[in-house]
Amino acid sequence: MSQAIEARFAVVRGDFRLEFDVALPGRGVTALFGPSGCGKTSCLRAMAGLDRAAGGYFAVGNEVWQDDARRHFVPTHRRSLGYVFQEAHLFPHLSVRENLEFGRRRRRGGDSRFDPAEVVTLLGLESLLERGPEGLSGGERQRVAIARALAASPRLLLMDEPLSALDLRRKQEILPYLERLHDSLSIPVIYVSHSPDEVARLADHLVLLDGGRVVASGPVQETLARVDLPPIFADDAGVVIETVHQAVEADHLSRLGFADGSLCVGQRPEPLGSRLRCRIHARDVSLALHKPAASSITNILAGQVSAVEASDRPGQVLVQVRVGETPILARITERSRRELAIAPGLAVWVQIKAVALLA
Amino acid sequence: MDAQDLAAVWLTVKLAGVVTGLLLVVATPLAWWLARTESWLKPVIGAVVAMPLVLPPTVIGFYLLLVLGPHGPIGRLTEALGLGGLPFTFAGLVVGSLIYSLPFVVQPVQNAFEAIGRRPLEVAATLGAGPWDAFWSVALPMARPGLLTGAILGFAHTVGEFGVVLMIGGNIPEQTRVVSVQIYDHVEALEYVQAHWLAGGMVAFSFVVLVAVYGLNRRFAGDRP
Structure with a gap:
């Protein structure tokens, strides 16, 4: 149908x-x-x-x-x-x-x-x-x-x-x-x-x-996840990810699995196995070249830069990173991009400060 | 009141009833067209409908007499059809009153249709109602306050007319002698007591009708979501 x-x-x-x-x-x-x-x-x-x-x-x-x-x-x-x-x-x-x-x-x-x-x-x-x-x-x-x-x-x-x-x-x-x-x-x-x-x-x-x-x-x-469109979204640029509620962990946390990894969020009331849609704003994502050893951020994923584009704001760029096949957008400063030499193909660590649950 | 007065009252009510019924049938489609058309004819037709508001009744009566009379175009037609002449008959009064009271019905109904706007009809279309269906199931029920106001005003205005009646109906007992004409006769004959009965009744009737119209308008205005 x-x-x-x-x-x-x-x-x-x-x-x-x-x-x-x-x-x-x-x-x-x-x-x-x-x-x-x-x-x-x-x-x-x-x-x-x-x-x-x-x-x-x-x-x-x-x-x-x-x-x-x-x-x-x-x-x-x-x-x-x-x-x-x-x-x-x-x-x-x-x-x-x-x-x-x-x-x-x-x-x-x-x-x-x-x-x-x-x-x-x-x-x-x-x-x-x-x-x-x-x-x-x-x-x-x-x-x-x-x-x-x-x-x-x-x-x-x-x-x-x-x-x-x-x-x-x-x-x-x-x-x-x-x-x-x-x-x-x-x-x-x-x-x-x-x-x-x-x-x-x-x-x-x-x-x-x-x-x-x-x-x-x-x-x-x-x-x-396209870096060439977000001027339309302005500050709301970001990706959505379809996840499944996989497990409830200690410390009132829930683990949400998606095709290429998992995310940790505050405990969810939905039963295990429920489909949950998450939204990750580009402004809540930062990038690091080495795996941050001591960080308060719980969601750190390994990925590879797939696209970089100037954003709608001066001095800022949008970076698309693939975690496996799943794209994630990050908004970083032009200076950081230059100093970390971020370019397509580079392996990076994606640090996600906030995950908004949409369901 | 004597038998003649009662006959005049009955004739008046009959005339107003028949005219109001016919007016709703004629005025509703006309008001619908005026409310929705974008044709250049709209102001022209609108003006023709509103003419009786500004013309002296004698003018309308005079031309109706000519048109309906034995030498007028419609008079010839009715003669040819074997219906006889319309002037100085009840049917003639009905035709004259229809034209004279038309704007009093068309205008409130047209306003009601315009107030509904296009959107409810678009909604009806998306729910599967064709234009004819939407007219009956959405437009008419939503325009009910306007239709009611129009009907009341049309009835009351027909009851209150004098000039057109006199010109085209004359003064034939139980045929064309309505209350307003009967009052005139009483006054002419200096029968003030009888005149008072009928005239006072008209005053009371008009007051009640207008209170009803304004009350209705207020109630429906308050109902608007």
Whole structure:
């Protein structure tokens, strides 16, 4: 069921021109990431058919929804998709249950991909069903909006910054639900965001947009580890690593294994064997030529420099180090780079000061 | 009140009821189109709909008389169809009132549709509702306060009209003699007591209607999420 998504659009709005031409994986979460005004939402609207981008082509698996070369355009209401807008936009004249029913009754395509009861449980809506939208908090509304989109059993879920209208606390309240979705959804999700944190937590595949152009498209681990892109991420440059909770050790520590080594973090509540996603900021990584003998840092890994690039800040460089196959980014000063003669091929020790757990 | 007064009251209520029903059918699609179109025709049609707000009723009545009369284009058509002439009949009153009260229904309904905006309809489309479906299942229910306001104003305004009725309906008992005309007759005949009964009733009715409209608007405004 890895039917790929193919999207080609050119959107012109005044001076702004968006060129979008990518193939996306047919499952998992694809993040469309970029600064405000880079054309992310235009892309998503074109995919949904809400706006008709001229000369476009859009296909999900074997279903072609737009092919202007053949004058083929499926209107939005005949596309089997779900769309979550920035604001929940629940129908005010319907209860939560009726909002969910709205899409379910109009399901396109015969097969039901989601059990409505399961969607309700997944998003924690059991106690809200009989209430009207006006009594719900912002976070609850957005959860209902996501459930409503899923209740229609779409074969593609489009999300346009679904957290951007919420304050930090509400975001923290919804993110766990999105992560549960991520783990249990079999359909592809295209998620528009300008938050590096959301991308690091949720995305499997990353498309970077800047100034109406696709700057990069690839698996999230590889793309976040590229040294030539981080100006877009600025201070948030860093990699994500998929790990497995391997062991609980003495001193309230947990060991997380990844393909080429392991990391030690404060003890985790998740059962052994759970998959955990970690984020390591480039600013939290330093490099040494010899294995530091006496250091308070617990995570020290051996690796080999694979790329060096000037960073967005004067006097600083970004270094990509491979620990086995796993890339890690480090931000160091230009002076250190010169004094340690850091260049591709050099064997180094990677010292990781902080590991952020994203699950 | 005598039998003639009661007949006038009944005729007025019947006229206003029929006109309000027809107005909702005519004004709702018109308001929908005005709220959503980007056509250059929008200001033109909008102005035509609003004309009765600024024109003296006698002007509308005069031209309706010409158009509907035996030598007017619509008069000829109704004659040819065997429907007879419309002036000085109940049907003629209905047509005149429709035109005269149209802006009072179109404008609140149009405002309600405009307040909804495009987004709820886009949401409906992404959930599988086609344009027709979304109109019935989302736009109309969401515009309910506007429709209710429009219906009340249309009814009340039809009850309160005088000039157009006199021009095109004349003064035929149980056919075209509505309350406002009956009051005029009473005053002409110096029957002030009877005039008071009807006029006072109109004052009370108008007050109640307007309180209802403003109350409704406040309640729905408070409901907004």
